[in-house]
Amino acid sequence: MSGLHVSALSHAFDAQEVVKGVSVFVGPGEFVCLLGPSGCGKTTLLRVAAGLENLQKGEVHIGEQLVASGKSGFNLPPEKRGVGLMFQDYALFPHLTVAQNILFGVKVKSQQQSWMEKALSQMDLTAYAHVYPHTLSGGQQQRVALLRAIAPQPGVLFLDEPFSGLDVTRRAETREQTLALLKETGVATLMVTHDPEEAMYMADRILVMDQGRMIQDGTPDDIYFRPNSAFVTDLFGAVNRLNGRVSQGTVKTPLGLFEAPQLPDGQAVQVLIRPDGIRLAELGGTPARYAGDAPCEPASQPGTGFQVVSARSLGRASRIIIRLADCEPPDGLIEIRVPGTFLPKTGSLVCATVNPGDAHIFKTE
Amino acid sequence: MDRPFWARPGPRSFLRVDFWTLGVLIIALLIAIPLFAVLTLALSPSDDIWQHLLDTVLAKYVWTTLSLMLGVGIGTTVIGTATAWLVTMCRFPGRGLFNWALLLPLAVPAYVLAFVVTDQLEYAGTVQTTLRMLFNWESRQDYWFPEIRSLPGAITVMTLVLYPYVYLLARAAFMEQSICVLDVSRTLGNGPWKSFFKVALPLARPAIVIGVTLALMEALNDLGTVEFFAVNTFTSGIYDVWLNMNSRSGAAQLASVLLIFVLTLIALERAARRGQRYHHTSGKYSALPSYRLHGMKALVAFLACAVPLGFGFLLPAGVLLSYSLNFYQETLAANYFQYVANSLTLSSIAAIGSVLIGLFMAYGVRLNGSAIVRMATRFASIGYAVPGAVLAIGIIIPLGAFDNAVDAFLQRTLGISSGLFISGTIVAVIYGYTARFLALSYGTLEASLGKITPSMDGAARTLGQGPGATLRRVHLPLVRGSLLTAGLLVFVDCMKELPLTLILRPFNYDTLSTFVFQYASNEQLEHSALGALTIVAAGIIPVVLLSWGIIQSRPGQDRNGRVEVNK
Numbered sequence: 001m002s003g004l005h006v007s008a009l010s011h012a013f014d015a016q017e018v019v020k021g022v023s024v025f026v027g028p029g030e031f032v033c034l035l036g037p038s039g040c041g042k043t044t045l046l047r048v049a050a051g052l053e054n055l056q057k058g059e060v061h062i063g064e065q066l067v068a069s070g071k072s073g074f075n076l077p078p079e080k081r082g083v084g085l086m087f088q089d090y091a092l093f094p095h096l097t098v099a100q101n102i103l104f105g106v107k108v109k110s111q112q113q114s115w116m117e118k119a120l121s122q123m124d125l126t127a128y129a130h131v132y133p134h135t136l137s138g139g140q141q142q143r144v145a146l147l148r149a150i151a152p153q154p155g156v157l158f159l160d161e162p163f164s165g166l167d168v169t170r171r172a173e174t175r176e177q178t179l180a181l182l183k184e185t186g187v188a189t190l191m192v193t194h195d196p197e198e199a200m201y202m203a204d205r206i207l208v209m210d211q212g213r214m215i216q217d218g219t220p221d222d223i224y225f226r227p228n229s230a231f232v233t234d235l236f237g238a239v240n241r242l243n244g245r246v247s248q249g250t251v252k253t254p255l256g257l258f259e260a261p262q263l264p265d266g267q268a269v270q271v272l273i274r275p276d277g278i279r280l281a282e283l284g285g286t287p288a289r290y291a292g293d294a295p296c297e298p299a300s301q302p303g304t305g306f307q308v309v310s311a312r313s314l315g316r317a318s319r320i321i322i323r324l325a326d327c328e329p330p331d332g333l334i335e336i337r338v339p340g341t342f343l344p345k346t347g348s349l350v351c352a353t354v355n356p357g358d359a360h361i362f363k364t365e
Numbered sequence: 366m367d368r369p370f371w372a373r374p375g376p377r378s379f380l381r382v383d384f385w386t387l388g389v390l391i392i393a394l395l396i397a398i399p400l401f402a403v404l405t406l407a408l409s410p411s412d413d414i415w416q417h418l419l420d421t422v423l424a425k426y427v428w429t430t431l432s433l434m435l436g437v438g439i440g441t442t443v444i445g446t447a448t449a450w451l452v453t454m455c456r457f458p459g460r461g462l463f464n465w466a467l468l469l470p471l472a473v474p475a476y477v478l479a480f481v482v483t484d485q486l487e488y489a490g491t492v493q494t495t496l497r498m499l500f501n502w503e504s505r506q507d508y509w510f511p512e513i514r515s516l517p518g519a520i521t522v523m524t525l526v527l528y529p530y531v532y533l534l535a536r537a538a539f540m541e542q543s544i545c546v547l548d549v550s551r552t553l554g555n556g557p558w559k560s561f562f563k564v565a566l567p568l569a570r571p572a573i574v575i576g577v578t579l580a581l582m583e584a585l586n587d588l589g590t591v592e593f594f595a596v597n598t599f600t601s602g603i604y605d606v607w608l609n610m611n612s613r614s615g616a617a618q619l620a621s622v623l624l625i626f627v628l629t630l631i632a633l634e635r636a637a638r639r640g641q642r643y644h645h646t647s648g649k650y651s652a653l654p655s656y657r658l659h660g661m662k663a664l665v666a667f668l669a670c671a672v673p674l675g676f677g678f679l680l681p682a683g684v685l686l687s688y689s690l691n692f693y694q695e696t697l698a699a700n701y702f703q704y705v706a707n708s709l710t711l712s713s714i715a716a717i718g719s720v721l722i723g724l725f726m727a728y729g730v731r732l733n734g735s736a737i738v739r740m741a742t743r744f745a746s747i748g749y750a751v752p753g754a755v756l757a758i759g760i761i762i763p764l765g766a767f768d769n770a771v772d773a774f775l776q777r778t779l780g781i782s783s784g785l786f787i788s789g790t791i792v793a794v795i796y797g798y799t800a801r802f803l804a805l806s807y808g809t810l811e812a813s814l815g816k817i818t819p820s821m822d823g824a825a826r827t828l829g830q831g832p833g834a835t836l837r838r839v840h841l842p843l844v845r846g847s848l849l850t851a852g853l854l855v856f857v858d859c860m861k862e863l864p865l866t867l868i869l870r871p872f873n874y875d876t877l878s879t880f881v882f883q884y885a886s887n888e889q890l891e892h893s894a895l896g897a898l899t900i901v902a903a904g905i906i907p908v909v910l911l912s913w914g915i916i917q918s919r920p921g922q923d924r925n926g927r928v929e930v931n932k
Contacts, residue, residue: 047823050823050827051826051827052823052826052827077826077831078823078826078827079826079827079828079829079830079831079834080829081827082829083827084827084828085823085824085827087820087823087824088820089818089820091818091820091821091823091824093821093824093825093839093843094843095842095843104825104828104830104838105827105828105829105830107829148824148828149827149828152828152829154827158827
């Protein structure tokens with residue numbers, strides 16, 4: 001059982017600084033996701049931690065051992081670090097069979113033989129042990145690459161966008177198998193991904209990165225429900241954005257008053273509300289209540305509902321667009337997603353309520 | 366980030382880059398010595414013939430050399446690209462044969478074709494004799510016939526034997542292209558011709574540029590043809606100044622100008638390739654389409670392939686074969702087997718050496734792409750561009766100095782004389798061959814290693830393998846075919862090599878090429894025909910292997926060219 005500790009790592013290519021003082025900690029047995037858009041420096045961080053790039057600034061520890069230090073210029077070569085890395089393109093050796101690939105990094109092959117047989121059967125690969133990788137499907141190659149990376153029992157496992165090469169239908173199944181295997185192995189894992197849903201699904205903890213900096217470090221729940229910035233809120237898809245100004249600790253928007261006790265008077269802010277954070281009811285009716293909702297006051301004054309622009313069923317949910325009267329999102333349109341079927345007529349009036357916990361208020365930059 | 370090794374912090378990283386970096390630097394230095402020797406001699410003021418050269422021949426050399434390069438460049442590009450496209454994309458009678466046979470002229474050295482063509486086309490040759498007989502012409506006054514021993518003649522001869530460089534690379538590029546890309550072009554409304562010019566050709570351009578550059582370097586290197594045709598290129602100039610005016614520094618001065626030519630050519634090629642490394646965006650391959658050609662179109666396609674093959678290979682091979690059958694006893698009597706043994710020895714040692722060194726360099730660059738290593742390998746690769754005559758002069762000078770120094774040292778300390786123990790031995794020839802053909806093996810192996818994605822290295826390294834073990838367990842098995850290809854390419858070029866061998870060989874030590882050159886220059890082509898035929902025959906073996914390898918290398922096709930079914 002070891003773990004990974006990256007502290008204050010900075011990295012530049014030529015003059016371009018791609019990682020700016022980022023620290024990452026992955027505890028023994030923990031699964032941590034590094035989430036961010038492409039080009040945010042997450043893959044670079046992973047390559048430096050694995051030793052494939054020489055470290056420039058900062059320090060990397062694996063377990064208790066210092067493996068790279070910017071101060072002394074010390075860089076333990078990757079083969080001495082005891083890490084596993086699974087590449088986005090899998091990088092299976094085409095001249096070796098599946099079994100040879102998996103045992104490539106194992107020093108005493110006989111010791112891992114029985115483990116491999118068990119793992120192969122767990123991954124539905126027993127029949128393919130002696131074929132060459134190019135005859136396998138993408139999902140099978142992915143699983144072989146994973147087994148190869150963990151076969152030498154690394155102290156830390158790095159996964160670089162491990163599911164991006166798979167089609168959507170295969171992804172869920174492969175994620176499931178991967179997660180099960182890793183939990184069983186108990187290896188500290190750092191996965192890089194740009195897919196927030198994947199991160200939510202896999203991770204014990206998510207680190208959000210943007211433009212070389214760490215933005216937020218928290219549980220999947222924290223990241224989704226308590227984002228610390230507009231950037232993090234935005235990660236999970238389109239968000240309704242209302243502009244306003246703080247006045248006596250509150251922000252007034254067409255969708256209601258929101259408390260912003262920490263912000264000074266006159267501060268320009270944006271209020272971000274996800275489509276599923278808004279409740280709707282026919283004008284005059286009572287908005288549906290859900291467990292945990294604060295008691296709701298219709299935001300619209302009686303008799304002044306919002307006009308429905310469109311309403312469509314998505315099956316288990318309905319997507320409704322309403323227009324704010326004289327309002328701010330460029331064309332005053334707000335997207336709402338409510339569970340079940342709720343399809344008011346186009347042009348009819350509805351009233352809307354926002355659960356205060358679903359309104360994320362940030363200073364306008 | 367790329368920092369030179371001395372600027373990297375800490376002792377540890379220094380040790381790590383040391384072995385491979387140092388090795389690459391030493392190789393580069395060994396290749397550099399002859400070049401610096403030439404430049405030093407060129408700049409030494411001993412007998413300054415710069416002014417004399419400028420007044421007399423320099424302009425002529427420049428003009429002739431440029432004309433030759435332009436002619437051969439255009440000729441090889443057109444023939445090489447057109448034939449490559451025809452055999453990869455079209456179906457017409459003879460295509461299966463042309464597919465590999467078009468490489469055959471690669472086996473014929475330019476000077477051999479020059480001798481044969483002259484032999485056939487001169488006044489007493491078969492062609493003119495036949496014409497005179499047919500039309501009852503009495504003498505040269507009665508008709509006009511083009512002079513083959515001229516600049517256009519040299520361009521034609523060289524184009525015919527050098528176009529396979531372009532053909533080989535263009536064909537490989539066309540075959541590697543994902544057919545999906547071509548299909549997309551067709552669905553976007555481009556016909557076959559337009560698809561060729563707008564998609565296939567631009568994608569293949571980097572490969573074609575390399576092919577043409579190789580052909581032009583060969584053209585600049587050629588001594589046999591231009592000497593025999595009395596065409597005043599720089600190479601023949603160097604030879605003449607050195608032998609006839611007996612001026613080493615004069616030859617070195619001309620050589621240094623030629624070096625500038627060559628460096629310009631390399632710079633142009635690099636510039637043309639900059640930012641042109643396309644990566645195939647689609648991994649889907651299916652059988653190449655076949656535009657089936659009929660009637661006139663099929664005939665034109667057939668002739669477009671048959672003419673270069675006929676004149677570049679069938680004609681010289683046929684003539685040499687018929688002479689060999691009639692005059693083989695004369696050749697055998699001239700100590701033929703000794704020449705064969707000499708050629709084989711020199712060529713195999715040089716081929717093995719070049720492959721080992723080339724692999725070392727290519728992997729060194731892959732491990733450590735720092736500016737200094739890349740510069741060193743680039744430098745070590747220019748030997749190929751340096752004409753053999755120049756390289757030979759550059760080798761003789763420092764080796765002679767080295768031998769003299771050792772001799773003096775031994776005289777002083779032990780009182781014995783070592784004489785010349787490197788210069789004037791086959792070591793000097795092998796040094797020359799390796800310095801000149803290293804780029805060939807390096808380039809082949811670099812390209813082959815380049816096809817292995819960097820994540821393969823990363824995977825092996827994170828799985829506990831050091832750089833050496835990674836090379837042995839991952840890269841070597843994957844580039845095995847290329848090692849053979851690289852070795853054979855060097856081997857054949859050594860068999861054909863003339864100027865270096867002529868100058869560096871030990872006294873009274875003849876190879877097949879020097880034997881053929883000397884006999885044929887003295888109008889005794891018949892008596893050396895078996896020797897020439899042997900060179901050509903040796904050249905055919907790698908041509909066949911190359912051809913076989915290229916068909917296999919296309920993803921999605923099995924050994925017999927059948928398409929693999931996607932699983």
